[in-house]
Amino acid sequence: MAPNPFPGPLSLGPSPTPPGxxxxxxxxxxxxxxxxxxxxxxxxxxxxxxxxxxxxDERWGFTLEDRLRPFGQKVQGETAIPAGRxxxxxxxxxxxxxxxxxxVNVPFFDGVLxxxxxxxxxxxxxxxxxxxxxxxxxxxxxxxxxxxQALETKRGSAYVTIWNGPGSADYLNGNGQFV
Numbered sequence: 001m002a003p004n005p006f007p008g009p010l011s012l013g014p015s016p017t018p019p020g021x022x023x024x025x026x027x028x029x030x031x032x033x034x035x036x037x038x039x040x041x042x043x044x045x046x047x048x049x050x051x052x053x054x055x056x057d058e059r060w061g062f063t064l065e066d067r068l069r070p071f072g073q074k075v076q077g078e079t080a081i082p083a084g085r086x087x088x089x090x091x092x093x094x095x096x097x098x099x100x101x102x103x104v105n106v107p108f109f110d111g112v113l114x115x116x117x118x119x120x121x122x123x124x125x126x127x128x129x130x131x132x133x134x135x136x137x138x139x140x141x142x143x144x145x146x147x148x149q150a151l152e153t154k155r156g157s158a159y160v161t162i163w164n165g166p167g168s169a170d171y172l173n174g175n176g177q178f179v
Contacts, residue, residue, distance in 0.1 A: 037160040048137040088158040116142025
């Protein structure tokens with residue numbers, strides 16, 4: 001297991017990428033021809049999980065998901081997917097009427113997409129991605145089209161690594177304080 005790269009609160013400050021936060025720093029694999037997506041979850045509450053989105057080590061914006069729960073505990077449409085590494089493929093979504101990135105082989109979940117939305121109720125188990133945040137549980141300026149373009153341009157494989165940042169261990173053990 002890789003050492004904890006988050007010795008204290010993760011400060012994302014004004015720099016585009018936190019100093020030293022890279023896939024290699026986290027001890028994560030990186031494919032030569034793959035697009036690498038990193039989601040670092042940093043804030044947790046009874047209703048939402050917010051994080052930061054990186055693509056090929058460049059900070060793009062924010063993520064918003066449903067509430068984080070212990071592995072294997074799922075409430076339909078109200079639970080964030082388990083942390084881990086997943087393959088990402090483009091999928092023609094009949095619900096949204098466009099191509100969107102689909103996470104493959106997520107335990108306990110089917111049809112997990114990266115897509116636009118503003119609040120946890122828009123997530124339904126998916127990962128909302130946006131350029132800006134308005135509040136803890138509100139993001140906007142969707143990045144889904146930009147991510148689709150990056151996937152199409154790369155023409156190789158794509159993977160996402162979802163990392164539960166500081167504070168998640170206590171939260172997942174049921175001892176965490178809600179924001």
